[in-house]
Amino acid sequence: MAESTPSPAPSSAAVAPRPARHGAFHRLTVAAVDRLTDDSVALTLQVPPELRAEYRHAPGQHLTLRRSTPEGVEIRRTYSICSPAPEPGGPGPAQLRVGVRLVEGGEFSTFAHKEVAAGDVLDVMVPAGRFVLDPAAAPDAGHYAAIVGGSGITPVLSIAASLLAARPDARFCLVRSDRTAASTMFLEEVADLKDRYPDRFQLVTVLSREEQEAGLPSGRLDEERLKSLLPALLPVAEVTGWFLCGPYGLVLGAEQALGALGVGRNRIHEEVFHVEDATVPAPAAASAAAAASCGQVTARLDGRSGTWPVREGESLLDAVLRNRADAPYACKGGVCGTCRAFVVRGEVRMDRNFALEAEETEAGFVLACQSHPVTDEVEIDFDR
Template structure:
């Protein structure tokens, strides 16, 4: 089970007027625990004005850089992101969970693959880690980035991308698309929508030349890009996307297939201990655990980050929303407890699997 660890903030650096890059100091004793794959995320926890706030942020550093960094973009009404951008200082302590997430592919130093990434806004954060790690680990890889933003001023990592271009001139190329600035070339105006992606596939990189495509940004952008890639013939196993909830945004789950107010005898396995409880079938597994005062892992509570993942060992559970688990994980019995409801009279779930 993912646990909280106290980490000291090494530095907080402005990257755009509304984004900071936070570097965490990692003691030797925790370096193994915090080994990460490119594209994974951290859950940061902080008590702000008496409330325990938990937010997931993607790691933006490359694996070979031997440092741990996340980028935090301030969103309107976002308490954690506002705190990070306005008040967080070097030397402060944050409670942090070990890296998690599946937004990556295993790398092979002997491969000669072509990678393409589509990012919008803060969706660049995990993509940045993927680009840096891939180019360092695969000497013959080529990487193309198509990156949409409102304006040049709001573009996260604009200088870092230019540095990477100079470092990997023959293997890394990127294109900026701006929706709120006048540009001389029409091709670069507007959002990364289906029409724009069709143009990219027609003018720059055909779908049959792409070995893996990564997509991260708002839901509508992801749906448009993925749909266009599939329509162009790119197989689903080559398309990887990650959805995220902006702070304060709530996921909309479909209506439950089974609504009932009866009770279930539920057993939760946490750190090797079994906790038995009677819980309403109308209450999500995670909420039932938290109501009992149990120390279970969670972050977004929106079916995205997978922090609250557990495995169903006995009984039946309905998961009403899943934007993070892979199909093979679901087939193996894993659920996101924030979006899962027990439908049997008895159930056993393990957070330790």
């Protein structure tokens, strides 16, 4: 996940294992820093034996990394795990690898590129996220596809590698969009998948700002282009699950293209990595009564509950954080889904949501960082 970041998963996509303790951080040693492109690196983190069970992860999950600036400001950023998931029933991973793309003005990505070195120790939250695919739950001869942009390759690399290794009958088609060949992350890792699974892994690369000697013409992967491209690549109607990951514009265009091609919403799984505010519709205006409501929140977290007042204009997450510093969060922008909670009682409104699927919101889940109380009393559960 890039510097912001996920979304859920129905049917064949598994319900990802939830950590035993929400928001738990551990100090992990950086084993290696590998430069992937001029503006991206991969960080390999060493997991000691006593923590490996806590860092078991499903293909597609992410890690939240934390640091404090010299001024004492805490910064959290979420990055997807690109390494394959450990085998079921086996020990947890000895190492975890994440990709970090440099974001202009990004405090953590700049730190990762300029300061982090092998031997350093970082605060790392246990894996989270529901943009996942469980190979064990995949149907026989399952056919999967992904449309990714830029660093959106990161979780999909883990998903594809884990699926193809675990299921000899599975197929995977990867459509990836990058600006130029030089800016393409994990080139060698994707090429290795093609070499290992030539009959089951299909790769299509589109460069938006550079012509290729062979392959598709350059240009953006927008809705119209995808509507004509996808049916020429694979039997769209037979694909078991579609995984869309990258910038908001690409994910939205791919979702609309698939909808126009007759793909059911329950077969589409999304994770947004970067949202340009100018491209996103403004949140619907809240009623005057809702906007003025403060009330109180009761929150259940790791088996313990508490009730606290919500200050005017404050989100439910911020109200809980004033009293429970271990409340789970990362981006606070409605993108990563780390603060997902279930509304047990009362009514809330969300400013924006790029992490929860319609099925989740209909079931009563919200993003605590974007939620404000509408009723005087609200009860939420982070443990669901």
